Amino acid sequence: MEIKFLGTGASEGVPVIGCDCAHCATAITDERSRRLRSAILLTENGRSILLDAGIDIRQQLLTYQVRNIDAVLVTHEHYDHAYGLREFKYWPESGGQDGVTQLCAPRSLLNRISFLYDEAVKFSKLKPRPLPPHQFTQIGQFSVKPVRIIHTAVSFGYLIQTSTTKIVYLSDISATTPSIMDKYKRRLSGSDCLIINAPFFENQPGRHIGVREAIRLGEDLDCKKLVLSHINHHNLAHRELHDEINGAAIVAFDGMVIEL
Numbered sequence: 001m002e003i004k005f006l007g008t009g010a011s012e013g014v015p016v017i018g019c020d021c022a023h024c025a026t027a028i029t030d031e032r033s034r035r036l037r038s039a040i041l042l043t044e045n046g047r048s049i050l051l052d053a054g055i056d057i058r059q060q061l062l063t064y065q066v067r068n069i070d071a072v073l074v075t076h077e078h079y080d081h082a083y084g085l086r087e088f089k090y091w092p093e094s095g096g097q098d099g100v101t102q103l104c105a106p107r108s109l110l111n112r113i114s115f116l117y118d119e120a121v122k123f124s125k126l127k128p129r130p131l132p133p134h135q136f137t138q139i140g141q142f143s144v145k146p147v148r149i150i151h152t153a154v155s156f157g158y159l160i161q162t163s164t165t166k167i168v169y170l171s172d173i174s175a176t177t178p179s180i181m182d183k184y185k186r187r188l189s190g191s192d193c194l195i196i197n198a199p200f201f202e203n204q205p206g207r208h209i210g211v212r213e214a215i216r217l218g219e220d221l222d223c224k225k226l227v228l229s230h231i232n233h234h235n236l237a238h239r240e241l242h243d244e245i246n247g248a249a250i251v252a253f254d255g256m257v258i259e260l
């Protein structure tokens with residue numbers, strides 16, 4: 001499986017409009033600290049699924065010449081994850097398997113965000129497909145399980161498997177109680193790659209997990225690779241974060257590719 005990071009920023013992107021902080025100043029000259037909103041493309045044997053479609057998705061699909069997506073999986077309703085679904089009104093009709101791209105999430109989330117995709121559905125560019133939470137659904141060659149995670153909005157992580165590879169995507173998630181962490185361990189352990197949000201270095205209870213807590217969760221979930229993504233200017237710039245965590249995780253950057 002190829003994992004391509006089309007964007008690795010959080011809600012504001014980096015640099016932030018009008019911000020004079022040191023991180024945003026670094027981002028002007030350091031390409032790896034410049035971040036569009038989070039979106040990830042998974043490809044296996046020429047078939048692809050997209051994880052999240054934030055407000056930068058048009059630019060991302062053009063930059064990486066993405067013309068074929070079998071399914072878009074959405075984690076939650078926030079601006080930086082779902083508001084680019086409106087762009088799919090202009091998606092090519094042949095953009096997915098059998099001519100249509102599926103839009104997948106648990107039904108409760110699809111209902112909440114229908115105002116973002118109803119035009120694309122009307123023009124037959126997206127086809128909503130509710131996924132039962134905590135069960136696997138086959139989408140082409142990907143087997144996908146949504147898992148409810150704790151954040152400020154109703155949010156789902158995704159466990160995605162192919163015949164050879166298993167990845168877990170957790171964005172956005174907060175650190176939480178030991179009993180909920182135990183549920184995560186039962187449901188999300190043993191992946192080849194865990195991708196997790198890190199907009200802040202310090203833990204933000206109920207909102208976003210901190211970097212140290214994310215590294216501990218990666219250890220608890222026994223993942224082979226841990227990737228920090230969804231980073232904003234409240235965290236360290238790319239090189240500083242890389243040095244600070246001393247190899248405990250990969251710090252994502254826009255355009256990064258991981259082959260598993």
Ligand SMILES: [Zn+2]
Binds near residue numbers: 081
């Ligand atoms: Zn976010």
Ligand SMILES: [Zn+2]
Binds near residue numbers: 015021022024
């Ligand atoms: Zn800033």
Ligand SMILES: [Zn+2]
Binds near residue numbers: 076078153172
């Ligand atoms: Zn969010």
